Amino acid sequence: MRKVTLLLDDGTKFHGTSFGYETPVAGEVVFNTAMMGYPESLTDPSYAGQLMALTYPLVGNYGVPEFSIEENGLSTFMESDRIHARAIIVSDYSTEYSHWNAKESLADWLKREKVPGITGIDTRELTKVLREHGVMMGKILFDDEPDNIPTADYEGVNFVAQVSCKKVKVYKANQSNAKKVLLVDCGVKENIIRCLLRRGVEVIRVPWDYDFNDMEFDGLFLANGPGDPDTCEVTVGNIRKFLANPQVRPCMGICMGNQLLSKAAGATIYKLKYGHRSHNQPVRKVGTNQCFITSQNHGYAVDTTTLGKDWEPLFVNMNDGSNEGVRHKTNPWFSAQFHPEACSGPIDTEFMFDEFVKLL
């Protein structure tokens, strides 16, 4: 296996070996503390532009399932049609795998999709560096090649435009007279669509910058997506129009959707020092004793003090007090910073989809 170096912006180096596609790559280095779910994470569009380091050391154990597509056009096991992370960084890649559901090894998949994977990295030490310094740009370089790739950019880059669908797509419901949900695709994870379809609604998926306000639908869904929400002013403008419409219709947002809804409600967004990427984020529903373990993947957060007067925080992170969701005080508009659709992660908050569909 070829030797590689992970070079961080502050000059810190980690040495390891390559097990994926062999090409140097640059991106924002982030860590994820989830202990499983690498196929889901890699295909999560929110990881666009990022080098994903996993703190759980053993990766690849159960291989990768077949990339099959269901009748409705959604993949069976993945969260999008391809790997979005720019690379995966692990401590101990398992060259062999064992699972009834596996079609190939993680290494083979990475090679097919031309994504680098490196192993032998002390990802705990890396996490400590990122925790102290904040997320950093980094490069994966092959030791037998000169460093001839440019440093990547992350902030200010519109990754949403890169991963969003390019044209409107309709997912029919199984039943007739189904309610219609308009879903703004900022980089949607397919399980959000699955969660909606399972509840008997029709999903109309539109590109991130599509003005949907003239379309016919019963509820608006703001999906997750990668990068800086401030690059999505177009979407925020469209949401504002929706909120101003005298015909009040339900709206739910997830992750980037929470940030865009909050922006539309007047709030500002800030970048977290190192983001929340894990399956064990505790959130509390504001004003109640109800707490939930959530799956998260975000680097930006809503500053709740800047929310409009008609809005209030819905959930709060129990570890660092950051915002985990907002809601309108009177209208059926709410959102979560975490991922109720999970995939990967705990499914304890999937009830939010029930609440949304009930409101339609």
Added chain:
Amino acid sequence: MIDKKIQKVLLLGSGALKIGEAGEFDYSGSQALKALKEEGIETVLINPNIATVQTSEGVADHIYFLPVTPDFVERVIEKERPQGILLAFGGQTALNCGVALYQSGVLEKYGVEVLGTPVQAIIDTEDREKFVEKLDEIEVKTIKSQACETIEEARKAASELGYPVILRAAYALGGLGSGFCDNEQELNKLAEKAFSFSPQVLVEKSLKGWKEIEYEVVRDRYDNCITVCNMENFDPLGIHTGESIVIAPSQTLTNSEYHKLRALSIKIIRHIGIVGECNVQYAFDPDSEDYRVIEVNARLSRSSALASKATGYPLAFVAAKLGLGYGLFDLKNSVTKTTTAFFEPALDYVVCKIPRWDLGKFRGVDRELGSSMKSVGEVMAIGRTFEESIQKGLRMIGQGMHGFVENKELEIADIDAALKEPTDKRIFIISKAMKQGYTIDQIHQLTKIDKWFLQKLQNIRNIDLQLHKSKGLDNIDADLLRQAKIYGFSDFQIARAVGMEAKMDIEDAVNIVRQKRKQLGILPVVKQIDTLAAEYPAQTNYLYLTYSGVGHDIQYENDHRSIVVLGSGAYRIGSSVEFDWCGVQALNTIRKEGLRSVMINYNPETVSTDYDMCDRLYFDELTYERVMDIIDLETPKGVIVSTGGQIPNNLALKLDGQQVPILGTQAKYIDNAEDREKFSAMLNRIGVDQPEWSALTTMKDVNAFINRVGFPVLVRPSYVLSGAAMNVCSNQEELERFLNLAANVSKKHPVVISKFMQNTKEVEMDAVAKNGEIIAYAISEHIEFAGVHSGDATIQFPAQKLYVETVRRIKKISAQIARELNISGPFNIQYLARDNEIKVIECNLRASRSFPFVSKVLKVNLIELATRVMLGLPVEKLHKSFFDFDYVGIKASQFSFNRLQKADPVLGVDMSSTGEVGCLGDDSNCALMKAMLSVGYRIPKKGILLSTGGAKEKAAMIDAARTLREHGYDIYATGGTSKYLSEYGIENTLVHWPSEQDAQPQALDLLHERKIDLVVNIPKDLTAGELTNGYKIRRAAVDLNVPLLTNSRLAAAFIQAFCTIKPEDLAIKSWEEYK
């Protein structure tokens, strides 16, 4: 938020350590008591296990060394009047007792509220039928079983389900009386046994080969739930989880599978209504996402203790707080101290739990692993590769293994069969199979172990092959050496793999490998267990070492303030919770003095591995290599090797060789006591008598020695704890047979043969000395005569029946030995005493098994004293004579023969008890009654079966037999005994041995007909022939759960006690009330 009316709480402990219920409940109970104390709640503890940490001063406010049975607990409730009771922290013993008290209305009568999970929820999980119904309500799949109340019903159920089936006894401890049956014959046998433990037996379809997965789930009264940890068994379903290697977190589950089972766990715990902690076990199809719930334990369990240690999440502590009414959101994560307790730990390492068996200690035991637990302890290994973790673990179990490879060659006649039928050697058989060229597929076919685990093991084997190819340390490149270390190879394995053993002493070779590694910069790094995979900064002191990393998580001060205490490793027969107690007391003393207390230990069942107990905990190996790694980093002021039993004791010389500062008695003196030759020469020099012995290497010398001293003789190797591989031989044939076995026990040390003294008292001296002068001591006396291992013997302290002259001599000899060995610290000497003739059997320059017992009876903490001596602090000489005591302490042993199928439940020079209790009484009879009832004996109601062995034993029992008759007991006696009793005019009914097939009545029939409440069966001697004769009766007694005594002195004492006093007349007094 919390209920203010709860001001006094009773906690039930789990009693003596036994297979299936061991040290984990000392840990759970200690944590719960700590949580209550923090709230200012007055605590009452009932636990006869005197060696535990929870029964130490200051842990609970009032401690009762009484049996955890409904009668005694009710009397304590009546006296103490607590408002609340905790049932979930003392294993199945406490849970069963609590349910009984609830059902009989005692709790209601005294207004005692059950804190945490309601009793109804407990009953719903314990009764299989109710449990299945309950889960049916929420459409969760269970293993459908048919509850049967007769053997006929069981047969019918099994033939309907189709064999193989599994049989379980309801309400049983960790699978007691359960097992697999492949056919009706096996079912008949097992069902009878199961019915003896429980009126209800369950028959279910077997799911052999499915994965076994567990989740630890927590719920508060606001319905907030978390799963703290999941675990996957290395062995597929069919092997009790206590018998399996367990991995945390799961390794072969996808996200979808993990979260499917996680969500189910939460659904279940909500529906049942747990408040606190519970464990959900699943069978999981390896070829789909199909599952069955195996069981739910509505209490803290072995798995929860393991999960706490594996994640750093203090489950018992949190569960106790939730029981008081807190919400999870009210509590803090005790590792980070800043984040909330409502979260799920993220691990960045992999944990392997490996069971420790001691099956070699039991004559005739069935070695095959199954659905009933046999292991006596466990270890937990932490690594950042699976290979590192499992190789560490295999070294930790302490049975001479160096990891997965490079062990002594196993002799296996039929590898296929050995793979198919798992035994305690299973993983080493896999190693052997790989060596012989078995493919992963083949091994998988035979074992059903998931291929991923086998692939990882194969990786170890592949690295080993590369090391072999290098043919010498000098040829190994740094990359391969580093790789070997990352994948868990010890320096020893590397030295052996590259063939250094042929050229030099292996110990030198190991040091050369170590030097080379250091030169190449291949060193382990220290990582924290912080519950959040480094996401948040944590000030945790919970550490392990790994080669899979580039940086330490902590910075070393190099201030020489560290005192390293070496722990006791896996619990095993001969070394268990008592050494945990000793270690914890040492840590406490070090902390009190403002020094940095550092513990190295790897036993997840212990309190010493609770990161709250010390300033720095290394959850890692106690091998020379790893201890040196830690000492290199800590540069300690000193190392304590005398509070952790034999493992640290054995390291003393080697550490001393590397100039490690050992506190207390110096290594050369430890060696002088351990080395029989040196010790004997010393005794001769100072004129102290000892049983005649000789260290011999040839049969000729052996015979010459025995011609001189005569049979019986005691045969054993040097450096042993708990008399491993020790035996009494009564004749030439036995001697030769045993020597053949013992020959490969130890090459370095010759076999030692000594004259075996019969009808002799055994006396123990536990003491602390400073610079050779004894400053505190405790002399205790065995109830049994010499010949019963001191770990199995019933011991009274203070000694009650020794001549004053004997005591005076023992004191004098002990003082001489202490002076001669310049002892500073704890030590123990065992003596034989006949009339006033005193002989020394052995001397250990470390704390002994009885230190917690004598400390607690004496009310002087001997380990605190010893630690102060070792730290060089001033101590005062203790002046307390045994005449000052108005009470007696008796330590009785707990046996687990009911778990060990086919093992002969007879006592000998080799230790076989798994635990002990210590009870206090106003006199010997009271203390003995409490102690015997605590280890599971019951007062017989009617029939007693006597077979009283040889002439001396028969004579010793005659008064007891007469007393029994006077108290209206029916005596049944076998041939010789019956005749003897009749000669003395003691009425009895003659019954026949199983060998006297045609004669009626048969002793075995009476047992099966439940006409016998107590069996006294004493072998004449320990020869094979004699043992076989009584084996069937002894084994039947154990299998049918009828109390059994095999020693005449103890039997006589127990009979005397229960005929003299009634249990209800025993005083209910707490520890502090004995003054």
